[in-house]
Amino acid sequence: MTKYTFSWLLLGMLLLFTACSGNQTQRSEAQAVVDAALEAHGSPKLNKSVVTFKLRDIQYRALRDNGAYVYSRTFTDSTGQRIHDVLSNSGFKRTVDDVEAKLPEEKAQAYSNSVNAVIYFALLPYFLNDAAVQKSYLGEVQVKGEPYHKVKVTFAQEGGGEGFQDQYIYWFHKDRHTMDYLAYDFQENGGGSRFREVSNVQEVGGIRFQDYHNYKAADKDFPIENYDRAFEAGKLEKVSEINLDEVQVRELE
Template identity: 75%
Template sequence: MYFFRTHTYTLFLLALLLAFTSCTNNEKPSEAQEIVDAALAAHGTQNLEQGVVTFRLRDRQYRALRDNGAFVYSRTFTDSTGQRVHDVLSNSGFKRTVDDAEVTLPQEEQQAYSESVNAVIYFALLPYFLNDAAVQKEYLGEATVKGEPYHKVKVTFRQEGGGEGFEDEYVYWFHQQRHTMDYLAYNFEENGGGSRFREATNPREIGNIRFQDYNNYKAPNNGKDFPIANYDRVFEAGKLEKVSEVNLEEVKVFGLN
């Protein structure tokens, strides 16, 4: 009798465990995930999975090729001595050529140039990268900016797969009806650290992909006095200083075929 009861109890526990596992595996996506997914669709980012995007930013030419996880990003410009510099960042690493001759760089410089190229492409193609494996999303609630309704989503990164900037923190404002990414804020560590707030401008559709320019703002004391999630309130209060514009010029989209 004891064996029968113990065996029955064990089977009962196993059934509960299986039921719990099934529910966990089929649980509804988080609210933050649903908001990001809607934004990706609204921006047409599925068209970036296989394709090429080119644009100019501050007298430098950029090219981003993506093919289902494989990528080749490049930056081309003329330096102060008149030499043509061509940087290439890919799954295989970083390479620089000057007047078509490959240059050997110290690891520290390779890392710095890699991060520079990657950062420009990252911001230019947002919100495309917000479903990367290392991304962690958290819903922060609703907000109103310039009379429009928004969802706020915080993004951080797992150390594994998060790259050199895994400690970075972002907050995105997604329009509740249009699902567009209209504002973002982020922390940075360079030059003593701080944060910035960006307002999307000049939205346009090219190759079924939504591209945007940005007004770049800073707060007093470089935004160190409040969390970046509060930037919407500081922006509404008119306490931010516009420091630059990020304008993508000559944007073109090509297929891989």
């Protein structure tokens, strides 16, 4: 090996080490921000709990017991039938007027994803330390004159669920440690993205629950990391409100 070859090899190893160190620092900073947010939101109390709430006249229930979970939703459809969906570690089941329905796999997966998504967003930031979550710190920014930590979340394919390709950006207040904004993209129904702003907060059982104003950009391929700037510039369209009603929490023994 010549002196020059060795020098290039040494330089390459140094650059690789620097890149790895930088990535590790990003992950560590993001982890610290998320851990602080979980405490600020009272999320550890969800480890052994039953949470119930209504969203758009549909009743939801989320039972969690240290990794075991049972999520359900109950509503009456347009024909007057009582629909009860249950998603758990064991899978998904739908009953119609108390009779189990046989569903095509595609429909069962769609209903399962729908139940899971509502619970996921309702309990955020609770799930941000799941094993499949990959966090990176994007730095400090200002939104409406307030200081925020900006964190990006992606998912490993293993354990990341059906939407493992989705990406999220979270804005955590630097001082209060609250999750005040989030943006995400999705692949379903042709794809797109959304930006959510907290509109109302209620604390129940020591846990912070949040309502949101839901926005979108004109371009469905809009980069979600730029949503904060577009929001401040007034370039987003409000498409809906997400309000949790009748929230109740019961701690499991």
